[in-house]
Amino acid sequence: MSVDRDRLRADIEANAEFGTVESDAGRGRTVLTGSEADGQARERLVDRLEAAGLEVRVDPVGNVAGRWVPDGVSPDVAPIALGSHLDSVPRGGIFDGPLGVYAALEAVRAIQESATTPERPLEVVSFTEEEGAQFGVGTLGSSVAADRLSVEEAHALTNDAGETLEERLEGIGFVGSDEVDPSTWNAWLEVHVEQDTKLESAGIPIGVVNSISGITNCTATVSGEANHAGATSMADRRDALTAASEFVVDVERIAKGVTDDHPTAVATVGRQDVEPNVRNIVPGRVRMEMDVRSVEADAIDAIVERSAERLERLESERPVETSFDRHRDSPPVHLSDRCVDAIGRATDRLDVEATTMHSAAIHDTGNVAAMTDAAMLFAPSRDGVSHSPLEWTDWDDCATSAAVLGAAALELA
Amino acid sequence: MSVDRDRLRADIEANAEFGTVESDAGRGRTVLTGSEADGQARERLVDRLEAAGLEVRVDPVGNVAGRWVPDGVSPDVAPIALGSHLDSVPRGGIFDGPLGVYAALEAVRAIQESATTPERPLEVVSFTEEEGAQFGVGTLGSSVAADRLSVEEAHALTNDAGETLEERLEGIGFVGSDEVDPSTWNAWLEVHVEQDTKLESAGIPIGVVNSISGITNCTATVSGEANHAGATSMADRRDALTAASEFVVDVERIAKGVTDDHPTAVATVGRQDVEPNVRNIVPGRVRMEMDVRSVEADAIDAIVERSAERLERLESERPVETSFDRHRDSPPVHLSDRCVDAIGRATDRLDVEATTMHSAAIHDTGNVAAMTDAAMLFAPSRDGVSHSPLEWTDWDDCATSAAVLGAAALELA
Incomplete structure (x- = not known):
């Protein structure tokens, strides 16, 4: 033919x-x-x-x-x-x-x-x-x-x-x-x-x-308190962005750890929206969207669970509240x-x-x-x-x- | 009277x-x-x-x-x-x-x-x-x-x-x-x-x-490469957001260090814009606006200089490029x-x-x-x-x- x-x-x-x-x-x-x-x-x-x-x-x-x-x-x-x-x-x-x-x-x-x-x-x-x-x-x-x-x-x-x-x-x-x-x-x-x-x-x-990677999407939020960037001392802040930034760095670390055993695993915080997002106001709220993929469901679960734990731990480390929502799962x-x-x-x-x-x-x-x-x-x-x-x-x-x-x-x- | x-x-x-x-x-x-x-x-x-x-x-x-x-x-x-x-x-x-x-x-x-x-x-x-x-x-x-x-x-x-x-x-x-x-x-x-x-x-x-605090404003950018959140392995990424997040966390740490000697000193990353800011795309560029204040010019200079050094060091630690612009100085x-x-x-x-x-x-x-x-x-x-x-x-x-x-x-x- x-x-x-x-x-x-x-x-x-x-x-x-x-x-x-x-x-x-x-x-x-x-x-x-x-x-x-x-x-x-x-x-x-x-x-x-x-x-x-x-x-x-x-x-x-x-x-x-x-x-x-x-x-x-x-x-x-x-x-x-x-x-x-x-x-x-x-x-x-x-x-x-x-x-x-x-x-x-x-x-x-x-x-x-x-x-x-x-x-x-x-x-x-x-x-x-x-x-x-x-x-x-x-x-x-x-x-x-x-x-x-x-x-x-x-x-x-x-x-x-x-x-x-x-x-x-x-x-x-x-x-x-x-x-x-x-x-x-x-x-x-x-x-x-x-x-x-x-x-x-x-x-x-x-x-x-x-094989086709599974895709799991999650939304993570960090809530602190928006406040004046001049009048609010470093000790009195409830900065949502500094807390969220720790989370973003740690999601990357968690995913890299999982790739040792699961090389197709990837995790991305692709979207991050800061409120009010004004130079001279301490950020009060950050909303993040995560995308986690692997051809192995175990790898996705490991990344998502460790990320959710990391986010929750922020509440005991900083004066913020957090929420984590795993809202879409397309299995491998x-x-x-x-x-x-x-x-x-x-x-x-x-x-x-x-x-x-x-x-x-x-x-x-x-x-x-x-x-x-x-x-x-x-x-x-x-x-x-x-x-x-x-x-x-x-x-x-x-x-x-x-x-x-x-x-x-x-x-x- | x-x-x-x-x-x-x-x-x-x-x-x-x-x-x-x-x-x-x-x-x-x-x-x-x-x-x-x-x-x-x-x-x-x-x-x-x-x-x-x-x-x-x-x-x-x-x-x-x-x-x-x-x-x-x-x-x-x-x-x-x-x-x-x-x-x-x-x-x-x-x-x-x-x-x-x-x-x-x-x-x-x-x-x-x-x-x-x-x-x-x-x-x-x-x-x-x-x-x-x-x-x-x-x-x-x-x-x-x-x-x-x-x-x-x-x-x-x-x-x-x-x-x-x-x-x-x-x-x-x-x-x-x-x-x-x-x-x-x-x-x-x-x-x-x-x-x-x-x-x-x-x-x-x-x-x-x-006294009136001096205010210094800076813009920091981190440029990596926007890429597919599934197809780009963790090792191949040039993620601008994970790099920028390290910077945000470190600006806070730097400012807190300076407050030991200068209690009015504050530093805020109040604005952070991620591009393209889409869940399933590895962030290619992040632009941040910083606000630094103190009644002592030395404290402002210390925070700004250490932040700029921290940002620049990202270039040797991660596959990103950075820029830092101190564009407004209103002295104390x-x-x-x-x-x-x-x-x-x-x-x-x-x-x-x-x-x-x-x-x-x-x-x-x-x-x-x-x-x-x-x-x-x-x-x-x-x-x-x-x-x-x-x-x-x-x-x-x-x-x-x-x-x-x-x-x-x-x-x-």
């Missing part, structure tokens, strides 16, 4: 016309779920799937699937599903999502044109609202498909304009009545851009993703050895260099992996940039990812 | 009608330099000065002075000057500034009505733009009067609307051609609200201010023993309890003290609140401050 680099490129570039944005450098797009641009991108995908002989289904939250049943294969045999998403963040790039969808379609077309006939149907899938940029819930479509979120809950989500997901999807004609159910798939593979520099730095075109996902091995055999067969890695970002595959065997392939991201018009993956690397995807699908089928 | 509490109260309450603001509690006003409210407040002051027989002058930056030359006193004798300011911060209180101006007028009226004739002229002064709330430079009028800022520089300052001070003052008819020159005064006294709780806590009605001011002693004799004579203290906030007196003998009197602030409609000083305390001011002026005259 042989993928057509230019056909794949033409698909990605045509898709990039929808929601295209002005940019001094690079090429960007804004494709928010339920927008006109999203409708156009979906319509074109449906056309392209049908042009390749795939039978298209749309489920109630707008997940799109196109199935090809090869001659001689029973339509009841569980398919190999391949795909990703078409939505973007505001002013996002043209590869994050669409590469995975159109690499899947290109892989199917290449297999159709090859001498090899797979023993299972092949399915190309595009999930709704992966970015969560419009309705606030990331990997929304795959969460519904994986029974982690009900259709009713999803439909009732609102955007900033107060419109529901259901209204917006109806507006673009993408509330379907078909099923897109990962539990009926034999296996799932997703191509995605790496969004980091490991592949680029190593000069390797394919990352074989065998260990992907299927069967799928990872299939990708390995595919890269061997195609003589493509590959390296095994984890994904530090969440993807739809995290949901699908709860229902069937799943793995991911990463393509290199120039300078590691994503969610930006500067996001870029070379067309040769795009084609390589589609080729490996197709070969791996054949290994699995 | 006997001050009239109700006459003083009527003056302050009438002045509070200009720029009055809605407030659920307390009584507030917004009197920005050059505004209609400022014009009204000034016009009323001029009327009240003239009603008391004072001859009014207005200088090019709108400083207002009214002089009373007692019978038998040569107009060439250097006067005793008393006063403060009429402008306010947005939604400020009714005492901060006006108490000092109208206590001065009430003191002069009480002396005029008394059996005692001073041997020097008495002058009541209101300085322009003490708060710096409209044109960005605090103690503006007294800075010009003390030759620390030229009339031309002051006139060219602009407000947020792009209007110059000169335009605004012309708009309300307060660009004068007279001189208001502290170097021609024999002495200066300013009554002001304490803006802290020391007097209230001690139950003492008069603070005798013998030691007020005149002669004036402080005169206030002491006045409180003894009136049998009013008083305590000696320093001012942690800047006042016009800091400028005047460079030109002539000067001191301040503080009146109690309820709960230490100022710059708020909740600012409050009991009318009895207002009257006591005017009585002590008048008695001290007689001691000096």
Whole structure:
């Protein structure tokens, strides 16, 4: 089988016309779920799937699937599903999502044109609202498909304009009545851009993703008393920022301690809001948002628990009050050895260099992996940039990812 | 001599009608330099000065002075000057500034009505733009009067609307051609609200201010690299916030060390801005604003120098770059023993309890003290609140401050 680099490129570039944005450098797009641009991108995908002989289904939250049943294969045999998403963040790039969808379609077309006939149907899938940029819930479509979120809950989500997901999807004609159910798939593979520099730095075109980091988010607050920066002696202060700063330094120390045993573990205080945040007033309150990740749940728990203990200890060391809230847990996902091995055999067969890695970002595959065997392939991201018009993956690397995807699908089928 | 509490109260309450603001509690006003409210407040002051027989002058930056030359006193004798300011911060209180101006007028009226004739002229002064709330430079009028800022520089300052001070003052008819020159005064006294709780806590009605803290402002920045909170390992990070947090903790430690020898020394990191300040991005840059105060310049220098050294050392300890800018120095001011002693004799004579203290906030007196003998009197602030409609000083305390001011002026005259 042989993928057509230019056909794949033409698909990605045509898709990039929808929601295209002005940019001094690079090429960007804004494709928010339920927008006109999203409708156009979906319509074109449906056309392209049908042009390749795939039978298209749309489920109630707008997940799109196109199935090809090869001659001689029973339509009841569980398919190999391949795909990703078409939505973007505001002013996002043209590869994050669409590469995975159109690499899947290109892989199917290449297999159709090859001498090899797979023993299972092949399915190309595009999930709704992966970015969560419009309705606030990331990997929304795959969460519904994986029974982690009900259709009713999803439909009732609102955007900033107060419109529901259901209204917006109806507006673009993408509330379907078909099923897109990962539990009926034999296996799932997703191509995605790496969004980091490991592949680029190593000069390797394919990352074989065998795990997805869990993500836990916490909010920590420190309350003291806002006061005059001149009149309040050092001894009389209840400075929330000096206390919070001790916490920030110690979160880093705690996380570094955990990395000895768990090298993928990371903890970040990415946001810190000081009140009143005026030069000549002793800070009265600091609110911090923490992001903790690891492919091992134990490492996340260790960092979170030690950080919470450290924060609470501030109350006995300084005249402050604290609160700690662990409010989001997305557990680590260990992907299927069967799928990872299939990708390995595919890269061997195609003589493509590959390296095994984890994904530090969440993807739809995290949901699908709860229902069937799943793995991911990463393509290199120039300078590691994503969610930006500067996001870029070379067309040769795009084609390589589609080729490996197709070969791996054949290994699995 | 006997001050009239109700006459003083009527003056302050009438002045509070200009720029009055809605407030659920307390009584507030917004009197920005050059505004209609400022014009009204000034016009009323001029009327009240003239009603008391004072001859009014207005200088090019709108400083207002009214002089009373007692019978038998040569107009060439250097006067005793008393006063403060009429402008306010947005939604400020009714005492901060006006108490000092109208206590001065009430003191002069009480002396005029008394059996005692001073041997020097008495002058009541209101300085322009003490708060710096409209044109960005605090103690503006007294800075010009003390030759620390030229009339031309002051006139060219602009407000947020792009209007110059000169335009605004012309708009309300307060660009004068007279001189208001502290170097021609024999002495200066300013009554002001304490803006802290020391007097209230001690139950003492008069603070005798013998020094004004110097204030030094610095900006410190830490630059690392913004990066993905999941994909960037702990070892690869250039986290600006963890580095900045070490600095914040150490500034506190440095200041506490200095207070052993210099108890008035304080250092505050009151403002900290994190970029991009997003939960799942490693902070790339942190900008901090520091406020350092002490009545001793050595203590300020020690804190600033040790803080700057600590910041710079971060560059060898962490993969960050730093910058430190000491951009404003208002040196400590030691007020005149002669004036402080005169206030002491006045409180003894009136049998009013008083305590000696320093001012942690800047006042016009800091400028005047460079030109002539000067001191301040503080009146109690309820709960230490100022710059708020909740600012409050009991009318009895207002009257006591005017009585002590008048008695001290007689001691000096």
